[in-house]
Amino acid sequence: MPFIPHTDQEITQMLAIIGADSIEDLFDEIPAHLRAAVMQAIPPGMTEMEISRLMQQRAEQNTKAVCFLGAGAYQHHIPAAVWEITTRGEFYSAYTPYQAEASQGTLQLTYEYQSMMTALTAMDVSNASMYDGASSLAEAILMAVRANRKSKSRKILLPTTVNPVYRQTAYTIVKGQQIELVEVPYDQTTGTVTLDQIKQQQDKQGGDITALVLQQPNFFGCLEAVDEITDWAHENNILLIAVINPLTMAVLKPPGEWGGNAHVDNNNNGADIACGDGQPLGAPMSAGGPYYGLLCCKQALVRQMPGRIVGRTKDLDGKEGFVLTLQAREQHIRRSKATSNICTNQGLVVTASTIHMAIMGAKGLENTAAACFANNNKLVAQLTAIDGMEKVFSATHFHETVLQFDDLAEDNCVADILAALMKKGIIGGYDLSLHYPELGHALLVCTTEMRSEEDINAYAKALQEVLCSLNSTQTAALSETA
Amino acid sequence: MLIFEHSSKGRNGAPQSPVEKASVTDIPKNLLRKNSAALPEVSELQAVRHYTRLSRKNFSIDTEFYPLGSCTMKYNPRACNTLAMLPGFLNAHPLTPDQQNQGFLACMYDLQSMLCEATGMAAFSLAPMAGAQGEFAGVAMIGAYHNSRGDFDRKEMLIPDAAHGTNPATAVMCGFTVREIPTLDNGDVDIETLKQAVGPQTAGLMLTNPSTLGVFERNIEAIAKVIHEAGGLLYYDGANLNAILGKIRPGDMGFDVIHSNLHKTFSTPHGGGGPGSGAVGVAERLIPFLPLPTVAKEVTREEGLENESYHYLTAKDCPQSIGRLSAFMGNPGVLLRAFIYMRFLGREGMVRVAEFATLNANYMMAEAKRRGFTLAIDQRRASHEFIITLKNEARDFHVSAMDFAKRLLDLGYHAPTTYFPLLVPECLLIEPTESEAKEALDGFMDALEQIKHEAETNPELLHAAPQTLPVKRLDEVRAAKQLDLAFKPGASV
Numbered sequence: 009m010p011f012i013p014h015t016d017q018e019i020t021q022m023l024a025i026i027g028a029d030s031i032e033d034l035f036d037e038i039p040a041h042l043r044a045a046v047m048q049a050i051p052p053g054m055t056e057m058e059i060s061r062l063m064q065q066r067a068e069q070n071t072k073a074v075c076f077l078g079a080g081a082y083q084h085h086i087p088a089a090v091w092e093i094t095t096r097g098e099f100y101s102a103y104t105p106y107q108a109e110a111s112q113g114t115l116q117l118t119y120e121y122q123s124m125m126t127a128l129t130a131m132d133v134s135n136a137s138m139y140d141g142a143s144s145l146a147e148a149i150l151m152a153v154r155a156n157r158k159s160k161s162r163k164i165l166l167p168t169t170v171n172p173v174y175r176q177t178a179y180t181i182v183k184g185q186q187i188e189l190v191e192v193p194y195d196q197t198t199g200t201v202t203l204d205q206i207k208q209q210q211d212k213q214g215g216d217i218t219a220l221v222l223q224q225p226n227f228f229g230c231l232e233a234v235d236e237i238t239d240w241a242h243e244n245n246i247l248l249i250a251v252i253n254p255l256t257m258a259v260l261k262p263p264g265e266w267g268g269n270a271h272v273d274n275n276n277n278g279a280d281i282a283c284g285d286g287q288p289l290g291a292p293m294s295a296g297g298p299y300y301g302l303l304c305c306k307q308a309l310v311r312q313m314p315g316r317i318v319g320r321t322k323d324l325d326g327k328e329g330f331v332l333t334l335q336a337r338e339q340h341i342r343r344s345k346a347t348s349n350i351c352t353n354q355g356l357v358v359t360a361s362t363i364h365m366a367i368m369g370a371k372g373l374e375n376t377a378a379a380c381f382a383n384n385n386k387l388v389a390q391l392t393a394i395d396g397m398e399k400v401f402s403a404t405h406f407h408e409t410v411l412q413f414d415d416l417a418e419d420n421c422v423a424d425i426l427a428a429l430m431k432k433g434i435i436g437g438y439d440l441s442l443h444y445p446e447l448g449h450a451l452l453v454c455t456t457e458m459r460s461e462e463d464i465n466a467y468a469k470a471l472q473e474v475l476c477s478l479n480s481t482q483t484a485a486l487s488e489t490a
Numbered sequence: 491m492l493i494f495e496h497s498s499k500g501r502n503g504a505p506q507s508p509v510e511k512a513s514v515t516d517i518p519k520n521l522l523r524k525n526s527a528a529l530p531e532v533s534e535l536q537a538v539r540h541y542t543r544l545s546r547k548n549f550s551i552d553t554e555f556y557p558l559g560s561c562t563m564k565y566n567p568r569a570c571n572t573l574a575m576l577p578g579f580l581n582a583h584p585l586t587p588d589q590q591n592q593g594f595l596a597c598m599y600d601l602q603s604m605l606c607e608a609t610g611m612a613a614f615s616l617a618p619m620a621g622a623q624g625e626f627a628g629v630a631m632i633g634a635y636h637n638s639r640g641d642f643d644r645k646e647m648l649i650p651d652a653a654h655g656t657n658p659a660t661a662v663m664c665g666f667t668v669r670e671i672p673t674l675d676n677g678d679v680d681i682e683t684l685k686q687a688v689g690p691q692t693a694g695l696m697l698t699n700p701s702t703l704g705v706f707e708r709n710i711e712a713i714a715k716v717i718h719e720a721g722g723l724l725y726y727d728g729a730n731l732n733a734i735l736g737k738i739r740p741g742d743m744g745f746d747v748i749h750s751n752l753h754k755t756f757s758t759p760h761g762g763g764g765p766g767s768g769a770v771g772v773a774e775r776l777i778p779f780l781p782l783p784t785v786a787k788e789v790t791r792e793e794g795l796e797n798e799s800y801h802y803l804t805a806k807d808c809p810q811s812i813g814r815l816s817a818f819m820g821n822p823g824v825l826l827r828a829f830i831y832m833r834f835l836g837r838e839g840m841v842r843v844a845e846f847a848t849l850n851a852n853y854m855m856a857e858a859k860r861r862g863f864t865l866a867i868d869q870r871r872a873s874h875e876f877i878i879t880l881k882n883e884a885r886d887f888h889v890s891a892m893d894f895a896k897r898l899l900d901l902g903y904h905a906p907t908t909y910f911p912l913l914v915p916e917c918l919l920i921e922p923t924e925s926e927a928k929e930a931l932d933g934f935m936d937a938l939e940q941i942k943h944e945a946e947t948n949p950e951l952l953h954a955a956p957q958t959l960p961v962k963r964l965d966e967v968r969a970a971k972q973l974d975l976a977f978k979p980g981a982s983v
Contacts, residue, residue: 099550099762
């Protein structure tokens with residue numbers, strides 16, 4: 009029997025101690041007429057050899073095309089040691105560290121994670137992680153509403169340069185609590201949100217705004233004017249929620265340092281809450297997860313923070329040790345008055361991410377981030393050299409860029425081009441027509457440090473061929489009509 | 491020693507990143523970082539050794555018996571990990587076109603179908619990333635269902651007092667008020683009080699069955715009737731599904747919506763606190779509200795041949811959905827592990843899970859009684875877990891359930907769940923799971939008996955426990971008062 013060790017003799021002995029005639033007797037409190045029949049829709053069991061074959065086959069069916077997709081998940085190099093250690097049974101098969109003395113491995117590691125994440129973001133406090141970037145934005149919004157006592161409106165300004173699926177997720181999670189998510193449009197020239205547009209929306213909403221969300225780099229890969237906007241938010245008693253890609257923070261100004269221009273109170277610098285997805289720091293793309301959500305805040309907001317937090321303390325002998333702390337915020341103590349219903353963090357992925365950051369170090373992350381930036385510039389230069397391809401936005405891009413197809417015929421769309429590229433072994437990017445129809449035939453491309461010169465050349469060549477054959481089909485169609 | 495304390499300026503793991511830093515001078519200076527992040531500077535070997543050593547400071551299923559009630563700490567088959575980490579799955583970008591992601595989508599579709607069959611529900615969504623998010627999805631669907639019928643006044647969620655803390659926290663998050671329903675001494679819900687509590691304000695009842703008290707709710711049909719006649723819906727918290735897998739299905743008991751903790755019943759790893767999965771299943775009338783995305787199968791015929799393909803359903807296909815809960819679809823790596831585990835067991839293996847989990851729990855309960863322990867609920871069958879109350883030991887020898895728990899650690903056993911459920915004083919909630927052999931159960935009971943004897947003769951041994959672990963009891967008050975949540979160079983604890 010798979011994963012059940014009992015021998016017939018043991019079963020007999022155990023039943024005798026219980027005083028039951030059969031295992032079936034142990035279920036005699038369940039009403040007989042409700043009992044389940046054999047589960048026909050579940051196939052019979054398999055041996056490890058058989059299931060290995062099945063999974064190999066299914067894994068083989070997935071594409072091996074070269075990936076130029078980003079849009080919230082990124083293919084980065086992960087040192088082999090990271091998951092080797094992470095999947096050691098002592099990490100892999102441990103529970104939540106409620107018994108602190110028997111969980112010092114996980115607890116110390118989580119404390120180190122919190123330390124690394126606060127170093128990277130320049131924020132005061134990090135929790136032990138949330139589910140993913142999108143749900144951590146939702147929790148950041150709930151947290152801001154609890155924390156901003158100067159605001160009564162429960163209105164959150166949410167620029168459309170924030171990842172659209174993050175905005176959808178935030179809406180799903182906060183809508184039960186009379187919180188209003190107010191969209192702010194972006195500047196179609198720069199690809200960023202401007203202070204004027206934010207102010208306009210603030211006026212329209214009557215002035216009182218609880219928090220403003222700002223993503224860096226934004227969904228288009230563009231860099232937002234984080235200093236100016238953060239200062240303005242603080243002048244207006246609005247909490248600033250940063251959504252970040254943590255890898256890029258090795259190079260970019262971290263949220264804890266945003267703002268800080270002359271006339272603003274110095275203690276008020278920096279984003280109030282920072283969230284984002286930890287995936288670029290050691291989690292494989294893995295069809296969408298598991299990743300983890302990072303969530304950091306200023307010291308003053310720590311008691312509004314949801315989720316697990318590890319603290320350093322001492323044991324009876326004065327020796328250093330680690331425990332889950334501030335548990336009075338959490339559901340298992342506070343029940344209906346908890347800061348969130350969240351119970352789990354993404355412990356195993358945080359384990360991987362911590363080891364990843366330790367091995368890479370700041371220098372490794374900086375070099376990786378800079379390579380992403382440089383490779384993207386190379387890709388964009390090559391692709392925009394092709395006739396009919398243009399870069400859409402003027403703001404500086406990090407490692408993602410929006411490109412437009414100028415002269416596609418009416419009946420052609422980005423999806424057709426992506427399908428044709430796929431046949432040539434290239435995943436060409438993210439089709440923006442669903443979430444940003446105003447951009448016309450637009451594509452979000454991404455490069456990481458993993459994309460070689462050859463990959464980039466291959467993409468440019470493939471795209472040229474695809475556009476060429478589309479044009480010749482069009483020309484043929486035109487001449488037929490003529 | 492922290493990894494930061496192994497750090498030496500200028501040391502790094504160079505071969506892991508591009509050796510030269512590319513120029514970033516194109517980026518405006520005011521958007522750039524001024525100083526490097528204060529991450530540790532260690533060699534790869536130092537990092538490997540540090541984290542390998544840390545791992546050895548953990549108890550885990552792979553190293554110790556872990557009878558943690560309500561958590562279902564069963565064996566996590568190694569093959570589930572190896573096969574879920576095949577490159578074809580790991581290198582799949584979540585936005586890969588469906589046609590190029592068929593192997594993964596096929597697994598997800600099959601997992602949905604198997605969960606439907608195992609629970610008796612009509613449809614499943616794998617989107618929720620943990621039990622609490624599954625609860626959120628389930629309760630949000632109950633709200634969406636009532637709203638879709640113009641039934642806007644159903645704002646009260648009924649929750650038994652024995653429930654997990656996530657139940658009331660979730661209900662509040664979804665905009666409901668909570669009304670607690672008391673539990674009788676025999677572990678069943680107080681149905682008379684329930685009858686008084688329902689009305690036109692009732693949105694539903696959240697129930698765990700078997701309950702957190704480790705017994706099967708015998709009046710489930712009557713409860714379902716009371717809730718349904720009042721116009722409410724019945725929510726199944728799948729925390730204890732392991733106890734009844736293949737024996738009775740939530741759908742057949744009358745539940746309208748359920749979440750299943752795949753990290754419990756379907757053996758995906760707990761990972762030191764996640765990632766989990768809280769897949770949600772629904773009865774027919776709630777299908778339109780399922781969280782997104784879900785996976786659908788299409789069968790097409792071409793020249794007489796059947797061709798199966800799989801695709802994600804999104805907002806376009808499901809306009810009434812409660813929406814998205816994450817950027818992509820839950821925790822796919824966890825879902826793959828659950829899928830592999832279910833295929834290992836097959837239909838005949840499902841029912842054995844409940845049978846042997848229940849056999850182990852009842853055996854330990856009988857042993858506990860034989861060895862002189864007081865059971866919280868006597869005269870009933872245990873489900874897959876049972877509760878010892880140490881209230882007499884606490885009264886007579888001034889030792890607490892916590893002292894017992896800490897002493898067990900010294901003897902090489904992870905402690906059972908303590909102080910939950912809240913209704914039982916000084917309790918140990920013990921769940922052995924089906925994957926433990928009789929020797930492990932006997933060894934644990936011997937240890938418990940030894941500690942009981944120590945409590946009577948030398949209670950100091952319990953108060954001072956643990957003595958054999960990397961640290962002794964930790965000062966939690968200090969941790970909360972003198973907050974130290976991150977290493978700052980130069981500062982000491």
